[in-house]
Amino acid sequence: GENVEQHPSTLSVQEGDSAVIKCTYSDSASNYFPWYKQELGKRPQLIIDIRSNVGEKKDQRIAVTLNKTAKHFSLHITETQPEDSAVYFCAFGEYGNKLVFGAGTILRVKS
Amino acid sequence: DSGVTQTPKHLITATGQRVTLRCSPRSGDLSVYWYQQSLDQGLQFLIQYYNGEERAKGNILERFSAQQFPDLHSELNLSSLELGDSALYFCASSIGGGNTGELFFGEGSRLTVL
Numbered sequence: 327g328e329n330v331e332q333h334p335s336t337l338s339v340q341e342g343d344s345a346v347i348k349c350t351y352s353d354s355a356s357n358y359f360p361w362y363k364q365e366l367g368k369r370p371q372l373i374i375d376i377r378s379n380v381g382e383k384k385d386q387r388i389a390v391t392l393n394k395t396a397k398h399f400s401l402h403i404t405e406t407q408p409e410d411s412a413v414y415f416c417a418f419g420e421y422g423n424k425l426v427f428g429a430g431t432i433l434r435v436k437s
Numbered sequence: 438d439s440g441v442t443q444t445p446k447h448l449i450t451a452t453g454q455r456v457t458l459r460c461s462p463r464s465g466d467l468s469v470y471w472y473q474q475s476l477d478q479g480l481q482f483l484i485q486y487y488n489g490e491e492r493a494k495g496n497i498l499e500r501f502s503a504q505q506f507p508d509l510h511s512e513l514n515l516s517s518l519e520l521g522d523s524a525l526y527f528c529a530s531s532i533g534g535g536n537t538g539e540l541f542f543g544e545g546s547r548l549t550v551l
Binding site: 375 | 439472478479481482493542
């Protein structure tokens with residue numbers, strides 16, 4: 327079935343360092359790869375997404391890279407800040423259809 | 438505020454009971470999705486509706502059912518509740534139909550089964 331493996335499950339970094347979260351997906355037909363951030367007790371919110379025709383996308387301190395051949399995509403956060411502490415979920419899907427989410431990564435940024 | 442409204446926010450009930458969770462999507466969104474998030478778990482896809490029709494089904498238990506009404510709001514019905522059904526149930530909406538893939542989540546309905 328469809329699934330996505332997300333690593334690591336927890337990640338602790340020092341403020342100012344970079345954080346990288348990696349996902350591997352199973353469905354070759356997927357063409358949409360978003361990342362969601364969920365703060366404690368709150369709803370998941372989209373932070374960045376990438377379409378299958380693009381290899382990399384950047385938005386300020388956040389970037390996502392996609393390798394469709396290897397079915398890998400990664401989230402990169404640079405210059406981490408305490409407010410980046412949250413659970414991050416990768417997901418994949420097809421336009422207009424359901425998203426399959428990874429198990430999540432708990433990111434802790436220590437100040 | 439995502440524009441997706443879920444009620445109730447909190448619900449406490451007993452095993453064997455039945456509850457209904459309600460979701461109003463963002464204005465203009467035709468797709469509604471239901472996800473279950475148990476403690477320390479990810480987001481498990483339950484079911485998707487598009488413009489009133491069921492579009493995709495995940496690992497939804499037979500005790501659970503859902504529908505989307507003509508005004509596009511959706512309800513998730515959970516029956517014969519068990520302790521393990523305690524979770525946060527999220528509704529999300531999107532334009533759907535092959536356009537943008539972004540899902541907008543509601544604040545969730547936290548169900549506690551005692």
